[in-house]
Amino acid sequence: MLYFDYAATTPVDLRVQARISHALAESFGNPSANYKLGKASKNKLTTARRRLKALLKLDEASDLYFTSGATEAINWALRSQAYRARDLGLGHHIVTTAIEHSAVDRVLLDLENKGFEVTRLQPNSNQQFSLEQFIEASKQTTIGWTVMAVNNEVGSILPIKELGQYAKQKGYWFHVDATQAIGYQMINPQDFPCTSFNGSGHKFYAPKGIGFLVYQAWNKEMILDPLLLGGDQEYTKRSGTENLPYILGMVEALELMDQGYHELQESFVELSTYFFQQLNQTGIEYQRNGDLVHHNNRIHSIWLKEKLASQVIIQLDMQDIYLSAGSACSAGSIKPSRVLTAYYPKNEARWRESVRISFGRYTTKNEIDQLIEAITKIYQ
Ligand SMILES: Cc1ncc(COP(=O)(O)O)c(C=O)c1O
Structure with a gap:
C-alpha cells in the first residue's frame, strides 16, 4: 500500500x-x-x-x-x-x-x-x-x-x-x-x-x-x-x-x-522538492493549485491536465495507491470542490482534473518514485 x-x-x-x-x-x-x-x-x-x-x-x-x-x-x-x-x-x-x-x-x-x-x-x-x-x-x-x-x-x-x-x-x-x-x-x-x-x-x-x-x-x-x-x-x-x-x-x-517537529518540516521540504523534480522529468503537463507562496509543503493539489481526477483515483486505488480529489468529505460527491471553484472560478476542467497528494511522517522517496511511475502509466 x-x-x-x-x-x-x-x-x-x-x-x-x-x-x-x-x-x-x-x-x-x-x-x-x-x-x-x-x-x-x-x-x-x-x-x-x-x-x-x-x-x-x-x-x-x-x-x-x-x-x-x-x-x-x-x-x-x-x-x-x-x-x-x-x-x-x-x-x-x-x-x-x-x-x-x-x-x-x-x-x-x-x-x-x-x-x-x-x-x-x-x-x-x-x-x-x-x-x-x-x-x-x-x-x-x-x-x-x-x-x-x-x-x-x-x-x-x-x-x-x-x-x-x-x-x-x-x-x-x-x-x-x-x-x-x-x-x-x-x-x-x-x-x-x-x-x-x-x-x-x-x-x-x-x-x-x-x-x-x-x-x-x-x-x-x-x-x-x-x-x-x-x-x-x-x-x-x-x-x-x-x-x-x-x-x-x-x-x-x-x-x-x-519532539520531531524540525525533522518532519525538513522532510516535507525535501519530499516536496523531490516529488516536483520527478514529476517535471516525466513531461506530464500539470499546474499546482492554491497559494504557492504561503504553502505548507505537506498538502499538494495538482491539476493533471486532461485526466479526470475521479479516474486517476480509481486507477491508483486498483494498485493500492491512495490519494484524493478535494477533501475526504467531498470526495464521494459529484459536486466540484468549493475550494477549487473559489480559486479558479472559471476553470471547470481544473476542478475536475485536480488531485490532492499529502505527505506524512512515513512517506519516503521510494514511495514517491512508485507514485510517479503509476501516474506516468496512466498517461501512457
Ligand atoms: C481544516 C479542517 N477542518 C475540520 C476538519 C474536520 O475534522 P474532524 O474529522 O476532526 O471532525 C477537517 C478534517 O478533514 C479539516 O481538514
Whole structure:
C-alpha cells in the first residue's frame, strides 16, 4: 500500500497505540469517582490537559475542552460566539473565506438561516487572502471572523496573526480552524491571536474521535455556552464521562509531533522538492493549485491536465495507491470542490482534473518514485 492522503487522516502512531492500550487496561476508573482508582484517572486527566496547554504554549489558566474532534469544536465555538454576540446586541454579521472546511461552512449556512449575515471572501488575484479584504468586508454589524490556519485541500497558509491582531483591536470574536496546523506549525499566542481555536487528533497520528477546543474570549461577557448538559465534566460545558485513553493518546501524539517537529518540516521540504523534480522529468503537463507562496509543503493539489481526477483515483486505488480529489468529505460527491471553484472560478476542467497528494511522517522517496511511475502509466 502507498498512502498519500495524510491530510484526510493519519495512522495511529505505535507509541500512541501503546499509551492508549495501557490506559484502557489500567486507567479505566471514572475520573468523577471519589475513590483512589477514580482519583488516579482524574489526576491523569488534569496532567494531560496541563501538558496539552503547555504544548500549545497556552497559559495554565486558559480554557481547553476535550471534544470528539474538530467538527464538534467548530460547531460549538461558532454557534456559541455568534449567538452570544447577537444576544449582547453587538450585531449579526460574520466574515469568513470561501475555502473553509464544510464543518465551518455548514455551520455558517445554518446561522444564515437563523438570521445571521455571512460574507465569504474569495481569494484575491495572488490566490491569497489579505487583511484588507477582511477590513473592507466588515461593517457596523460585524461580530466575528472565522478563518482556517491551513487549507486542507491545497495547503495554503492563511495570515492568522495579522487577522487576529486586527480582530482583537476591533473586538470581533475570531475563531481559527487550526485542524491542519496543530502539530505542523509552531503555535505561540503572539502568532495566534484568536478567541478560539480547535484541533483534531487524527490529523497528527492519534485516533479519530478525539480533539479539543481552546476558548479565550477577549470580552468577559462572551461566555462559552455549554455544548452538552449533564454531569460536571469539562467544567460543566461538555458533560459526559471523559474518553481518558484517547485524551492521553492525543497528548502523547502531540508531544511526539513537538519532539520531531524540525525533522518532519525538513522532510516535507525535501519530499516536496523531490516529488516536483520527478514529476517535471516525466513531461506530464500539470499546474499546482492554491497559494504557492504561503504553502505548507505537506498538502499538494495538482491539476493533471486532461485526466479526470475521479479516474486517476480509481486507477491508483486498483494498485493500492491512495490519494484524493478535494477533501475526504467531498470526495464521494459529484459536486466540484468549493475550494477549487473559489480559486479558479472559471476553470471547470481544473476542478475536475485536480488531485490532492499529502505527505506524512512515513512517506519516503521510494514511495514517491512508485507514485510517479503509476501516474506516468496512466498517461501512457
Ligand atoms: C481544516 C479542517 N477542518 C475540520 C476538519 C474536520 O475534522 P474532524 O474529522 O476532526 O471532525 C477537517 C478534517 O478533514 C479539516 O481538514
